[in-house]
Amino acid sequence: MKHFATANNRSFFKPLYATSDCQAAMMTLKPGQSTTDEPENEHPRCEQWLFVISGTGRAIVGKKRVSLKQGSLLLIEKNEPHQITNTGRAPMHTINFYAPPAYTSSGNVRPTVKVAGAFKRVVDALV
Secondary structure: OOOOOOOOOOOOEEEEEEOOOOEEEEEEEOOOOEOOOOOEOOOOOOEEEEEEEEOOEEEEEOOEEEEEOOOOEEEEOOOOOEEEEEOOOOOEEEEEEEEOOOEOOOOOEOHHHHHHHHHHHHHHHHO
């Protein structure tokens, strides 16, 4: 068993723990802040489950938009470009699960995930 205190973790993005199959991370977006400038998928080989702990926001996944609020649970499937934006006046706190793990313990995208995404973009450009 592993137990993690998360109440004081309010950095932009912080991986908490990973097993060989899954990874947990917390994310805090300031009012008006987005995860990226445009929808993209830096972890194309991983599903992402995003749960909103507090705050409000918007998710763009592929060509769809959905409003997010406390208690929202969003599944971003493999290969789906996405962008999360805080549309509220207070910070938006989320906990995210990635299967398989997408990030190193320092928060960088795992090299094997990056290579797979770059390879997919090349193949898509050729087709």
